[in-house]
Amino acid sequence: xxxxxxxxxxxxxxxxxxxxxxxxxxxxxxxxxxxxxxxxxxxxxxxxxxxxxxxxxxxxxxxxxxxxxxxxxxxxxxxxxxxxxxxxxxxxxxxxxxxxxxxxxxxxxxxxxxxxxxxxxxxxxxxxxxxxxxxxxxxxxxxxxxxxxxxxxxxxxxxxxxxxxxxxxxxxxxxxxxxxxxxxxxxxxxxxxxxxxxxxxxxxxxxxxxxxxxxxxxxx
Numbered sequence: 001x002x003x004x005x006x007x008x009x010x011x012x013x014x015x016x017x018x019x020x021x022x023x024x025x026x027x028x029x030x031x032x033x034x035x036x037x038x039x040x041x042x043x044x045x046x047x048x049x050x051x052x053x054x055x056x057x058x059x060x061x062x063x064x065x066x067x068x069x070x071x072x073x074x075x076x077x078x079x080x081x082x083x084x085x086x087x088x089x090x091x092x093x094x095x096x097x098x099x100x101x102x103x104x105x106x107x108x109x110x111x112x113x114x115x116x117x118x119x120x121x122x123x124x125x126x127x128x129x130x131x132x133x134x135x136x137x138x139x140x141x142x143x144x145x146x147x148x149x150x151x152x153x154x155x156x157x158x159x160x161x162x163x164x165x166x167x168x169x170x171x172x173x174x175x176x177x178x179x180x181x182x183x184x185x186x187x188x189x190x191x192x193x194x195x196x197x198x199x200x201x202x203x204x205x206x207x208x209x210x211x212x213x214x215x216x217x218x219x220x
Contacts, residue, residue, distance in 0.1 A: 032202070036201055036202055037198040040160045040197050043156075046177070048151065050174065051087065055090045056150045057108055062104050067107050074108075079115060088121060090121060094108070135171075143170065150173045153176055156178070157196070160175075162175070
């Protein structure tokens with residue numbers, strides 16, 4: 001009788017099982033978030049200069065046709081890749097706000113031609129208000145011309161999410177992010193962007209929708 005009572009006392013209770021499940025769930029979530037953050041950081045360090053059909057520059061803020069410092073850093077990197085013979089065409093991406101006179105794509109195209117890239121070597125795709133929609137418009141234009149491979153140029157921390165989206169859109173893409181400009185100069189800024197991009201990528205993988213606006217407030 002005593003042995004039976006001891007077995008019953010040592011048998012895990014429902015509350016104990018619930019705690020174990022909760023603890024296991026938390027560990028899995030931490031592993032998922034940590035693993036994603038590591039990949040964001042890892043891809044940010046890549047600089048793949050393999051030849052491709054096109055170089056795609058992801059748009060950023062522009063002011064009446066003049067690229068912001070962040071966007072200019074991306075365009076400088078794209079021109080370096082073009083000058084190195086990585087691709088014969090640079091695609092600039094990004095739409096515009098209702099009050100803007102220029103799309104991000106057009107502002108980028110103008111910058112490139114003013115800095116020595118022949119107009120015939122550029123293609124502005126001025127559609128999309130976020131990364132996913134911009135890349136979808138780019139993929140349509142790239143596929144329509146019989147191209148398939150692309151080197152993506154963006155900020156380091158944005159690269160893994162952009163590459164993931166490009167792959168889902170049927171592009172064989174790799175990344176050559178810029179390693180200059182405001183985003184990469186301060187350690188605190190880098191950490192904030194890694195956190196932002198980790199959340200945005202997990203949100204995209206879960207919903208297949210963009211999270212640019214959702215996480216924009218995190219950066220102020």
